[in-house]
Amino acid sequence: MNAIDPTLTGKNAVKLISGNHACALGAIAAGCRFFAGYPITPSSEIAERLARSLPEVDGVFVQMEDEIASIAAVIGASMGGVKAMTATSGPGFSLKQENIGYAAGAEIPCVIVNVMRGGPSTGMPTRPSQADIMQARWGSHGDYPIIVLTPASVSEIYSETIRAFDLAEQCRTPVVLLYDQVIAQLSETVALDGAGHASATRKWASGPRADYKPYDGGSDAIPAMAKPGDGYRTHTTGLTHGEDGFPTQNPEAVTRNLSRLFSKLERHRDLIDSSEALHCDDADVVIVAIGISARAATRAVEQCRAQGARVGLFRPITFWPFPEMQLRQATANARAVLVPEMNTGQLRLVVERVLAGMPVEGIHLFSGEAIAPSDIAARATALARGA
Amino acid sequence: MNTRIELRLGGTGGQGLILSAKILADALAAGGQRVAQSQTYEPTSRGGYCNADLVISDTEVDFPITTALDHLVLLDRLAIKPSWPLLKPGALVIADTRLCPELPVGDYRRYHLPLSRTALQLGSERVTNIVALGALVALSGICDRKRIEQAVRAETPRGFLDLNMDALKAGYSVAAAPVAAVAS
Known part of the structure; x- marks a missing residue:
């Protein structure tokens, strides 16, 4: 079916779709134009849908060699200026953790869907669980903030997927969309009115190039990102960095940057809380x-x-x-x-x-x-x- | 409480239970009803217990999982044990004579029907799920026949259209046969 089927997103149209289908539709509606993933039950339908619908909107779908490469590709695509997402479950979410920490630390907007199945380890691939609540928050090493959204219905998966992209872009942060296998593979009659279409845009570098610092939080603690091709000098690293983006272990610079990273989400709780x-x-x-x-x-x-x-x-x-x-x-x-x-x-x-x-x-x-x-x-x- | 009807198609993986449930859900949704369709399945692609459930309501479905079945279709004996505790008193139970030869006694309306044999006679056991769908629609009255036929048409690849439509209609006939109903 068509990615942006007007009968699905048209006002008051009631349709029967699954949670994972709603996630794919929400991603397209939010402006996601890059998906990299590795199929895993019970999240695979998201990849399956996007494999078909992303090319129809001039987007890119890549099935990567594994989950680690998938999140890495998503981070790269986002740095290139495209709204990007990956989707996984259980063991795949574990594999992505190091790079989720990278995205949090380097402040790269992206959306990671984790459909919760029974665990630990391979666990119960086709059975639901809600046991990744803590992993979604604390899964990567070190101290970092992250946003995690937990929708409870098929229609809410659609609207929260859109909100996930908005928050990722606005706050320059990874956002995890976390829901269980039941609602992922549940089909429900929903009315997607399209009211929640993405409105947020990333803060891009502007003004004099000589003054630009890639990790200067400015007045709202959210640094402006250098858009490739705009001519701003930038540097991105997983190492602790100062406002200039270059590695540093200077105690004051490290403290200042990490404190700003945490204050970034706290200062925008009005946008984030729901x-x-x-x-x-x-x-x-x-x-x-x-x-x-x-x-x-x-x-x-x-x-x-x-x-x-x-x-x-x-x-x-x-x-x-x-x-x-x-x-x-x-x-x-x-x-x-x-x-x-x-x-x-x-x-x-x-x-x-x-x-x-x-x-x-x-x-x-x-x-x-x-x-x-x-x-x-x-x-x-x-x-x-x-x- | 609003009206809430629950049904299950129970059997094994690969029988097309989820497809039948989705077709029925589509038909009901097209008729303006609110539907939630869920399933349980095993990691194997064929075999293993599988069920496809529907919760049907006039208003939005709060809890989308079945808790008390009004209608149960059994296409394998494996499905009896997990489904029986959910059965409402007086529920409709349609079971395949060949794949589910023995049924527990109880307070239910029992229809032991030759669903898979009918499918074999039509040329493929694979359409047992559609024969069952026809029988379920005929006996439960939960869905308008025209709508279920439209939904089957919409979900079927062209090469299988005649076979599936024949299977659906054979399901109606099997359900209507006077020998079908056996009081439990």
Whole structure:
């Protein structure tokens, strides 16, 4: 089918598409014109779709020899001025980590999709998991900030893919789009109204060439990038660097640059933060969940409310940096928090830290199955009644 | 609660269960219904337990995975064990006589039909999934026949169009045969 099929993105058109298909459509709509990847279940449909649709919009699709080369090619394409993406899962995400750190440190915009399957190692290729939450944040060595988005539906995968490109370009950072196998391969009827079409552009070097410094953060901590061919002298390295882009281990320069790197995302939290609170205002118990577990929790909240239990749901859409303030607000009147997740306790750990002193309980399922709404509802109702 | 209908096509990898589910989902979506279609499969390309599920609703589907099946199609005995606990009382169960010869007793509407044999008679066991789709549409009434025929046409390569349309119609006929229904 056509990459930018008007019946798919036309206003109010309802179509049946999968999460991975929505990701590919979102990438094209966001202006992505380069994809390099290596197929791996359950992310392969993204590559398959883009292999067909990128050439139709004069974009480039490359199937690389492996995952490491894929992210390297994406970084190179982005430095060349093109919006670029790769997609992978589990073991492939592990392989990409060193270069994700490079992209974070050298401030190269790019989007990395990781469809979560069961792990560790090769794990369960065709079964869902939510166990890469921490890896997405801390997977590469050293200290670095990164943005991670966690959509929960097919239509949200579309809009969050577009937002991933916007944030990558605006903040000069890698952005990870993180979702589980269930919603990746789930087909849903969605209306893609195209309202979210990419608007953000990268800050390119301008003004006198002699004054240009490739890592001078300016007033907003985001350095302007030298566009190839524009004649600005630039240097990019994985080594720690000063404002001029050249390697340095000078303690002041290293501290200054890394501090700016962290302040860059903190200063743009208004752009980055995104979360959803459902019936949290009067909730005795707030459920915190992402992805397919949030979908189960949505149903559980309805079931609890039908039985008179005051239960709400808080759902981070931007997961990293974590929406701490929003979670505190959503749980302001709560007596307990319930965290259903398909891992052994990664989200619960974050929630416990943010809500120190609040009783936090987890439902942890790592069998390769999604958590059932009735299991969440039963525990949330019991917690709401003080059990 | 809004209306929510759940169904499963259960069998093994390579039987075309996901394709049949997608065709049905397309047909229902074209009729204005909200659909979520999910699946479970094994890393092998053929064989191993596989199911393709649909959740159908008049409004947006909150939880897209099946939890209580209204309709179940069984194209292999492997699918009985994982599906049986999800079966609603009085659910419609369509099972292939050859691939799924024995069924547990229980409170359900049982249709033990020669789906794969019908496909073989048409010339290819590969269209068992479409025969099953025809039988499911005929017995459940969840989808308008014209729409399912349009969806099958849209999803079928030209060389297989006649075979698939014959298979769909054979599915209707098999379901309508008076010997088909056996009270459980």
